[in-house]
Amino acid sequence: MPYRRTPAVQARLDAQRTAVVEAGLGLLAEHGYAGCTMAAVAARAGIATGSVYRHFPSKAELSVELFRTVVRREVAAVSDAAALGSHRTAADRVVAVIETFAGRALKSPRLAYALLAEPVDPAVDAERLVFRRAFRDVFAERIAAGVRDGELPPQDAVLTASALVGAGAEALIGPLTNGPPGPGTVPALATFTLRALGVPDADHA
Amino acid sequence: MPYRRTPAVQARLDAQRTAVVEAGLGLLAEHGYAGCTMAAVAARAGIATGSVYRHFPSKAELSVELFRTVVRREVAAVSDAAALGSHRTAADRVVAVIETFAGRALKSPRLAYALLAEPVDPAVDAERLVFRRAFRDVFAERIAAGVRDGELPPQDAVLTASALVGAGAEALIGPLTNGPPGPGTVPALATFTLRALGVPDADHA
DNA sequence: GTCTATACGTCGATAGAC
DNA sequence: GTCTATCGACGTATAGAC
Numbered sequence: 001m002p003y004r005r006t007p008a009v010q011a012r013l014d015a016q017r018t019a020v021v022e023a024g025l026g027l028l029a030e031h032g033y034a035g036c037t038m039a040a041v042a043a044r045a046g047i048a049t050g051s052v053y054r055h056f057p058s059k060a061e062l063s064v065e066l067f068r069t070v071v072r073r074e075v076a077a078v079s080d081a082a083a084l085g086s087h088r089t090a091a092d093r094v095v096a097v098i099e100t101f102a103g104r105a106l107k108s109p110r111l112a113y114a115l116l117a118e119p120v121d122p123a124v125d126a127e128r129l130v131f132r133r134a135f136r137d138v139f140a141e142r143i144a145a146g147v148r149d150g151e152l153p154p155q156d157a158v159l160t161a162s163a164l165v166g167a168g169a170e171a172l173i174g175p176l177t178n179g180p181p182g183p184g185t186v187p188a189l190a191t192f193t194l195r196a197l198g199v200p201d202a203d204h205a
Numbered sequence: 206m207p208y209r210r211t212p213a214v215q216a217r218l219d220a221q222r223t224a225v226v227e228a229g230l231g232l233l234a235e236h237g238y239a240g241c242t243m244a245a246v247a248a249r250a251g252i253a254t255g256s257v258y259r260h261f262p263s264k265a266e267l268s269v270e271l272f273r274t275v276v277r278r279e280v281a282a283v284s285d286a287a288a289l290g291s292h293r294t295a296a297d298r299v300v301a302v303i304e305t306f307a308g309r310a311l312k313s314p315r316l317a318y319a320l321l322a323e324p325v326d327p328a329v330d331a332e333r334l335v336f337r338r339a340f341r342d343v344f345a346e347r348i349a350a351g352v353r354d355g356e357l358p359p360q361d362a363v364l365t366a367s368a369l370v371g372a373g374a375e376a377l378i379g380p381l382t383n384g385p386p387g388p389g390t391v392p393a394l395a396t397f398t399l400r401a402l403g404v405p406d407a408d409h410a
Numbered sequence: 411g412t413c414t415a416t417a418c419g420t421c422g423a424t425a426g427a428c
Numbered sequence: 429g430t431c432t433a434t435c436g437a438c439g440t441a442t443a444g445a446c
Contacts, residue, residue, distance in 0.1 A: 163375060165371075170370050
């Protein structure tokens with residue numbers, strides 16, 4: 001009779017895989033990809049180095065999995081922030097996304113840097129493009145709605161959305177790398193966003 | 206008597222190195238990093254694959270050299286664009302940088318994509334950070350001047366500069382990847398830039 | 411330019427599930 | 429008894445220090 005994987009074994013394997021991912025996320029948040037060595041991940045997960053390869057064929061694949069997990073979490077957070085409330089302007093919602101993301105980033109600077117800018121394997125780099133498109137879509141939907149309602153001046157919603165994604169990411173990289181971020185970063189970014197959307201300064205002073 | 210490298214030999218080596226870089230730049234512009242295999246570079250330079258390693262110890266190092274060469278060229282182009290003329294506003298100069306970069310990018314889409322977003326070796330990724338800082342500094346100088354003169358509303362010049370770098374880069378990635386770029390891209394980016402700087406729409410309608 | 415340190419990925423041996 | 433999951437040390441490549 002051939003060997004069959006019993007539910008108990010499968011459950012243990014699943015738990016082990018989860019432990020690996022959790023360990024990786026912890027290391028990512030503390031030391032970025034630089035601290036995510038296979039040996040360190042294994043040690044934190046309580047298994048041997050070689051055993052990690054039972055779940056992920058290479059470090060690159062593990063890194064991609066970690067990246068995707070973090071991205072899912074962040075996209076959910078900003079989507080929620082954008083959806084909250086029922087009578088808010090489109091500009092308000094876009095700003096809420098920026099503020100939410102920036103706030104979370106500044107609270108977990110090492111993780112945010114890993115997500116946004118840390119030099120990484122090309123496989124993870126490719127995922128960054130996906131990540132940005134997801135964020136762009138969250139923006140574009142709101143901006144298009146604002147333009148339709150006449151709340152925002154005419155503009156190419158997708159282009160503005162892309163630009164805001166890039167602006168937010170790049171503006172955070174500086175504060176994330178150069179020591180402690182100043183307290184004015186998030187408000188400054190919000191002002192930038194409102195101006196870029198075409199909301200006159202008088203309307204948000 | 207030990208082997209001495211004669212001037213003639215040295216000259217030939219230098220010429221060969223130049224040929225390698227030129228070949229790499231050509232391939233980069235046509236097919237991005239994906240087309241820059243060591244074999245292809247060697248073939249175009251008219252030498253054997255192994256000979257490339259006489260000049261660059263690894264593909265990563267060659268890639269970094271190519272990246273730096275392109276970046277030098279682009280930074281020079283936008284710096285010139287920003288410096289041109291003697292009585293232009295700071296906002297004008299910032300927009301000129303954006304328009305120059307975007308215009309050049311859309312004329313060499315494959316090269317621009319390689320420069321901005323193509324997944325690459327981490328060593329090149331690290332260079333991207335340097336590249337963006339250089340662009341940021343070009344912006345920040347002009348923005349700070351504009352704020353000092355009262356031409357632009359109060360703002361953190363470095364933050365706005367970073368944001369504009371990210372915005373320009375990200376806004377171009379879409380058009381660069383999705384087939385032929387629409388003709389409205391550059392003007393739309395210019396409008397975004399002016400608004401983000403805090404120039405009222407009335408002043409540039 | 412050499413040398414050391416670090417990290418990825420593999421492998422044979424062992425323990426344990428079927 | 430057979431097959432599999434796990435261990436952890438090893439080979440190899442590479443990067444950084446001196």
